[in-house]
Amino acid sequence: MSVSTRTARSAVAVAALVAALGFSALAPAGADPIVGNPDVPVGDTAMGSQIAKHEGLAPDRARNLTDPAPTDPQIMASVAGIDVSGHQGNVNWQAQWNAGKRFAYVKATEGTGYKNPYFAQQYNGSYNIGMVRGSYHFALPDRSSGAAQANYFVNNGGGWSKDGKTLPGALDIEYNPYGATCYGLSQQAMVNWILDFSNTYKARTGRYPMIYTSTSWWSTCTGNRGDFSNTNPLWVARYASSVGALPHAWRFYTIWQYSETPIDQNTFNGAYDRLVAMANG
Numbered sequence: 001m002s003v004s005t006r007t008a009r010s011a012v013a014v015a016a017l018v019a020a021l022g023f024s025a026l027a028p029a030g031a032d033p034i035v036g037n038p039d040v041p042v043g044d045t046a047m048g049s050q051i052a053k054h055e056g057l058a059p060d061r062a063r064n065l066t067d068p069a070p071t072d073p074q075i076m077a078s079v080a081g082i083d084v085s086g087h088q089g090n091v092n093w094q095a096q097w098n099a100g101k102r103f104a105y106v107k108a109t110e111g112t113g114y115k116n117p118y119f120a121q122q123y124n125g126s127y128n129i130g131m132v133r134g135s136y137h138f139a140l141p142d143r144s145s146g147a148a149q150a151n152y153f154v155n156n157g158g159g160w161s162k163d164g165k166t167l168p169g170a171l172d173i174e175y176n177p178y179g180a181t182c183y184g185l186s187q188q189a190m191v192n193w194i195l196d197f198s199n200t201y202k203a204r205t206g207r208y209p210m211i212y213t214s215t216s217w218w219s220t221c222t223g224n225r226g227d228f229s230n231t232n233p234l235w236v237a238r239y240a241s242s243v244g245a246l247p248h249a250w251r252f253y254t255i256w257q258y259s260e261t262p263i264d265q266n267t268f269n270g271a272y273d274r275l276v277a278m279a280n281g
Contacts (some may be wrong), residue, residue, distance in 0.1 A: 042113040043177075044086040045138050047105075047212060047257070047264060050175035055216055055239075079103060079268040079275050081255070083136065086116045088263065093129040103132040103268060103275060105170055108157035111140035112148055115156050123157060127165055132279050134160075134167030136212065139197065142176070142183035146196030150204065160205040160281075167279050168207040170235055171197055174217050187223030194222075198232060207281060208232045210254065215247045224248035233278070235266075254278070 081103035084091055096104070104126040107116045116122070119135075126133040137153040139146075150158075158169040173194060176183050182190060194211070201209045211228060212235040218224070224247075233254035238244050243256050252269065259265040268275050 042111045042140065042143075044107075044114060044116070045110060045177045046085045046087050047083050047107065047136060047138070047172050047174075050177050055214060077271050079270070079272050081105070081131075081266040081268060083107075083257070083264045083266060084122050086118050088122070089118055090121050091118075091125060093125040093131070096126075097129045097131065101131065102272065103134075103167070103266075105134045105136050105167070105266075106157075107172075108135040108137060108169075109149075109153050110138040111143045112152040113143075114138075119157050132165050132167060132275055134170060134210075136170035136172050139171055139173040139193075140176075140178075140183070141173075141185055141190065141193045142179070146193045146198070147200040150197045150200035150209075154201065154204045158201075160207050162280055164276050164279050168209055168233070168281075169201060169205070170210040170212050171201075171232075172212045174213055174237070181217075182221035185221070187221065187225055190221050191226040194228070195226065198228070202231075210235050212237065212255075212257070213247060214238065215245050218247035222248070 079102050080100050082096060082101050083105040085107035104122075106119060106122040106126065108119055108123075109115055123133060123135060135153075135158050137149065137158055139149060143149075153169060160166055160168050171194070175181055185193060198208055198211075201207070208231045210233045214237045227249040229249040229251065234246065234250040234252075235255040235257065236243060236246060236250075236253045237257040239257075239259055241258075243253060243258070246253060254270075255266050255268055257264055257266045
């Protein structure tokens with residue numbers, strides 16, 4: 001058999017194996033293929049983008065300054081902050097500081113196939129300007145286990161240190177940007193996945209992660225099974241003038257994402273010294 005014939009047959013065999021495994025040859029290197037839809041690789045899903053899409057804001061709505069400011073009396077003793085992802089690119093942290101922002105969360109990872117290319121500028125830049133900062137992970141529970149994604153997160157910027165300026169990592173769990181709302185998981189399986197992520201993160205860092213979600217998604221996809229309120233701080237998303245009902249069992253929120261204009265706007269439910277206390281564990 002000639003070398004060219006062996007090469008051709010090897011190529012066919014590899015292609016067949018790729019097809020049998022359900023992977024797309026067109027997917028970028030390092031991307032996790034979608035279960036049942038292998039041509040769609042992991043992208044950069046911004047925190048809250050799917051909540052905005054499913055719960056009242058059009059996904060292509062231009063960002064502007066017309067959203068109502070929150071009027072909930074709880075935020076009178078609060079700290080203003082933002083969250084960013086790769087969509088924001090290099091952030092002007094001095095401008096955000098001048099606007100009164102004192103904490104920031106930065107997207108680090110998604111699934112086990114995406115890392116924010118602007119992470120260093122955003123994570124270090126917010127810290128260097130004086131903000132208390134943390135990082136978040138966008139969960140894709142249909143791709144791999146909670147433990148696998150927690151480890152990927154910690155290994156790529158999601159760690160924690162007791163320096164008074166670093167918040168515990170956050171698990172962003174919301175509507176699936178690539179398919180079925182609840183990622184094809186039963187309600188109990190979803191609870192188990194979140195628990196797996198949470199316990200693994202705790203084992204790696206000594207802290208439980210904050211959980212970012214919306215009340216509607218949580219109710220639909222967990223069926224209000226399980227109680228994370230005694231371990232995991234709540235970061236709730238609701239784009240309105242009041243925070244409204246909280247997800248199952250949480251009696252109060254730690255952070256409220258109340259608007260996505262002109263960049264995601266958040267308020268910490270407490271005074272600045274409480275924010276620092278949370279950073280210190």
